[in-house]
Amino acid sequence: MTNFLPLIEKFHSLQGEGFHTGKSAFFIRLAGCNVGCSWCDTKHSWNQKNYPLIPIEKIVNEIKKARKKGASFLVITGGEPLHHNLDNLCQIINKETSRGGMDPIKIHIETSGVNKISGNYDWITLSPKRHSPPQHLFFREL
Numbered sequence: 001m002t003n004f005l006p007l008i009e010k011f012h013s014l015q016g017e018g019f020h021t022g023k024s025a026f027f028i029r030l031a032g033c034n035v036g037c038s039w040c041d042t043k044h045s046w047n048q049k050n051y052p053l054i055p056i057e058k059i060v061n062e063i064k065k066a067r068k069k070g071a072s073f074l075v076i077t078g079g080e081p082l083h084h085n086l087d088n089l090c091q092i093i094n095k096e097t098s099r100g101g102m103d104p105i106k107i108h109i110e111t112s113g114v115n116k117i118s119g120n121y122d123w124i125t126l127s128p129k130r131h132s133p134p135q136h137l138f139f140r141e142l
């Protein structure tokens with residue numbers, strides 16, 4: 001079970017691309033990526049050892065605060081966030097954001113699909129790479 005995750009940054013903004021463009025969202029960017037795209041614009045994310053391991057509960061508290069300020073969903077990005085097992089993160093998010101009868105906050109993820117899916121998502125943005133294609137199993141989840 002993963003209780004700590006390497007966090008590069010968190011921010012509340014408008015989704016800037018895709019179907020949900022313009023919607024208020026809270027982003028968490030997890031460190032670590034070994035996909036090695038030559039065009040990568042977040043190479044600083046590759047080495048997760050450069051970032052602190054943050055307790056999941058602390059990350060979830062930030063998500064709850066952002067929701068109170070109007071974030072309509074969470075976006076988990078990276079790096080390649082699915083290098084990490086996100087089962088525990090998603091379980092705690094669902095539990096903590098559904099207290100008082102609320103619907104849990106929707107969870108989106110941005111991934112290259114090179115790893116198995118862990119966690120549960122309302123929206124998956126798959127960004128496949130020719131040199132490191134997504135797992136076949138991944139397409140069945142979409």
Ligand code: SF4
Pocket residue numbers: 033034035036037039040041042043045078079080112
């Ligand atoms: S998968 Fe994303 S973060 Fe990783 S190297 Fe490619 S573009 Fe960069």
